[in-house]
Amino acid sequence: MTTLAPERTIQPVSTPVRRPTSRSPVATAILLVGAAYCLLPVLWVLIASSKSGAELFSTFTFSPSTHLFDNIADLSAYRGGLFWRWMANTTLYAGVGGLLSTIVSAAAGYGLAKYTFIGKQATFNVLLAGVLVPSVVLAVPQYLLLAKLGLTNTYWAVLLPSIISPYGIYLARIYAAAAVPDDLVEAARTDGAGDFLIFRSIAVPLMAPGLVTVFLFQFVAIWNNFLLPYIMLGNDQLFPLTVGLSGLLNQGASQPSLYTSVVTGSLLSIVPLVALFLTLQRYWKVDLAAGAVKS
Amino acid sequence: MSTGSRAATRRPRRSLAPYAFLAPAVLLFAAFLALPIGYAVYLSLRTVKVRGLGLGKGSREQVWAGLSNYSKALTDPDFAASVLRVAAYGVIVVPTMLGLALLFALLLDTPRARARKFSRLAIFLPYAVPAVISSLLWGFLYLPSVSPFHHVADRLGWPLPDLLSSGNVIFAVANIAVWGGVGFNMVVIYTALKAIPSEIYEAAELDGCGQIAIAWRIKVPVVLPSLIMTFVFSLIATLQVFAEPVTLRPLTNTISSTWTPLMKVYRDAFTRDDLHSAAATSVILAFATFVLSYGFLRLVQSRAFGQENR
Structure with a gap:
């Protein structure tokens, strides 16, 4: 079925009789800001773990480096x-x-x-x-x-x-x-x-x-x-x-x-x-x- | 296996089985909740009397102290300061956290928003992060040499003040608590929203009710019991804030060893070896927590915790 609406496949709706609702960009934006806020420290720790000791305090916070496995080895x-x-x-x-x-x-x-x-x-x-x-x-x-x-x-x-x-x-x-x-x-x-x-x-x-x-x-x-x-x-x-x-x-x-x-x-x-x-x-x-x- | 009498199956039988099922819980409750509470109260009414120089055996003895530990705790300026600090902290954390949790839950429940599954997972994720770890992560994000906020602000020519300065540190700690708690509370509220049959919304929509009106008039009242419970649990957690400030301490000198009441209890008990003051302070805190949470539940005439009696 090529005519299947993409939203339908992503979001299975429990009651198919419901008429399509209009999307609200504001609602989506608020949720995404909340998601970003919650992911920020997790993203940071992911990137920071890849930095060497010197880079941690010198390079830009969110620029990744290549030392993750060295760091894991040091920690171990x-x-x-x-x-x-x-x-x-x-x-x-x-x-x-x-x-x-x-x-x-x-x-x-x-x-x-x-x-x-x-x-x-x-x-x-x-x-x-x-x-x-x-x-x-x-x-x-x-x-x-x-x-x-x-x-x-x-x-x-x-x-x-x-x-x-x-x-x-x-x-x-x-x-x-x-x-x-x-x-x-x-x-x-x-x-x-x-x-x-x-x-x-x-x-x-x-x-x-x-x-x-x-x-x-x-x-x-x-x-x-x-x-x-x-x-x-x-x-x-x-x-x-x-x-x-x-x-x-x-x-x-x-x-x-x-x-x-x-x-x-x-x-x-x-x-x-x-x-x-x-x-x-x-x-x-x-x-x-x-x-x-x-x- | 007990061999209950076969004849009495109709009526509730008199049997030892329910007691056996409850025995482990009751025993553990007695050993690790009731007994410690009793012991704390006992300790809080005692004190150590030192004879002479306090050296040698028998020179220190425990005696009854009446309520002197309590009056000492209540008049301690460190205690008063920590209580006020935690009250301010609670006023920041609880409404912000629950407000955001309710907002996110309502948005997750409306078909008008996209990216709902992703957002729900992302916002819930911090619940998987222990308070110690989240304090560590945010602590680094607050440090000027590491912080992306400082970096961006500097680029824009609006240098930020020190996020861990004595005026800001309470917000810094509050942010960690909000970050860690918003997702869990959102899921609690969202679960309650899911229990509402969708026909109600369809009827309301047919009557020309907008999404915001549906949220306020139908959804919020329905999830009120959940909101009440999340409020009570947040209140209890707030009064006990400990891991976040203790973890942040090495990164700043603006957090004293008595920054929160629980930190003061810890210091009195384990640094100063003054168990009796520590016990009195913790009894006061427990009492205050109980009065606040129980009082609140009574105040809202909550049927939450009113059981499925039958």
């Missing part, structure tokens, strides 16, 4: 590959923490959505109030309590507090209520399936798309977290990228040659998350007020 050589250790640590914290958090949230959300029991509403209210608790009030006492157990400055110090996610529980409850039909649970129960089996083989698969969102949320939150590891960890072998790069910048103040490594490290540290975002786009449907809209 820094203290025996410490940067890659930070990358591995971050992946461990975010991956394991996110996974455990999703499991805990799924179980709690399912329990709250599909059972009636004494203290249900109170439990939910208390858990939900956790959303409003700022991490500031938790950071210092969490450090002191974990210090009493001798767990500060270990992987556990960052992992354990990252597992509980009141917001994840809230989301999981909504997904469980919406995606798991009561009839199905009842039918399985009549067939003699136990509660845990029903949860594992019926509820979890039905809740799966929502649970991916819960995982992504927590994964990004842990990946981006700074305060908790900054307080908990003293040994730079355990640092995640955020704390490691922040420290590297600090040293750069007295050792400007490190700035190139900081810039290159920044680029490398956002690559995995950007890749994750682009591949899992469809899970980024964030409905904060889902409970309110549904009624």
